[in-house]
Amino acid sequence: MDFASEPIFVWMSQFAYQPGTVYAALIGMMMxxxxxxxxPEEVTLISVGILAFMGANPEHFPPPYPGAPVVNVHTASIIxxxxxxxxxxxxYLLGRVFGRKLLYHPRVHKFFPEDMMKRVxxxxxxYGxxxxxxFRFTPGLRFPGHLACGMLHYPAWKFLVIDGIAALISVPTQIYLLAHYGEPILKYLRQFKMVVLAIIGLVLLYMLIKWLRNRFLKAKLTH
Structure with missing residues (x-):
């Protein structure tokens, strides 16, 4: 893997040997x-999958010392x-306990446009x-969707079963795919890293502009 010496991959590989930190960050980001x-949680899952791939290939991504613990793909998937x-x-429980007053609370509702709430x-x-x-397969609708399921008092056991099956399909598979097929993906990232960085930059710029716009509108309404 001639790309393993790329600075960005060398920097990432250090976390492949810090499983405790990665698992804690994984839990935090999922929450x-x-x-x-x-x-999107997909970004976190893909990153963890890449770290698991790096940890499984110490000949290309050397550990800081012999026998260093690694990010394990099975442990990461379960977590x-x-x-x-x-x-x-x-x-779901928050929606069940607090109902519509939480879903349509001004601090919550301002993050979700009317068309999104209508779709939810x-x-x-x-579909009941x-x-x-x-909702599990629809980024952006997960939070209001799960709130709505609780708000409508769907049985908790049914929510857990359906959501669990959906999560079992979508969550571990992303980590396993990256862990086992990381080499061609990393080659792709290396080849198009400038494009990837540009996209990330545009996303961050969009988030900043949206935050500033919301602050401006809020300040305008208070005056």
Whole structure:
């Protein structure tokens, strides 16, 4: 792997030998993603999969010392799956306990446009508890969707089963795919790293502009 010496991959590889830090960050990011943090959980899962790949290939990504612990693909997959289902269920419980007053609270509602909320309500009424499985595969709708499932008092066991099956399909598979097929993916990232960095930069710029716009509108309304 001639690309293994690239500075960005050398920097990333150090975390492949810090499993405790990575697992803790994985749990934290899964929880934040569940409550609407603007970083898709897929980014975290892909990153962890790459770290697991690096840890499984010490000949290309040398450890800091012999026998250093590594990010294990099986452990990471179990932790990610558990964190995702737990965080989804917490959101469901919040919706069940606090109902519409939480979903339409001004501090929550301002992050979700009317068309998004309309889609959530349509899906929950059309598909019932099975909508939670759809929300799991729909970034941006997970938080309000899971709140709505709780708000409508769908059975908790059914929510856990459907959401668990959906998470089992979507969460561990991403980590396993990256862990086992990391080489061609890293080659692709190396080849198009400037494009990837440009996209990341544009996303961050968009988030900054959106944050500044919201602050401006809020300040304008208070005056």
């Amino acid at each position: 934040l993603s569940a409550v609407g943090f603007p970083l 990610a799956f558990t964190a995702v289902v737990t965080s989804d269920f917490i959101i 309500e349509e899906w929950t009424h059309k 508890a099975y909508a939670c499985g759809i």
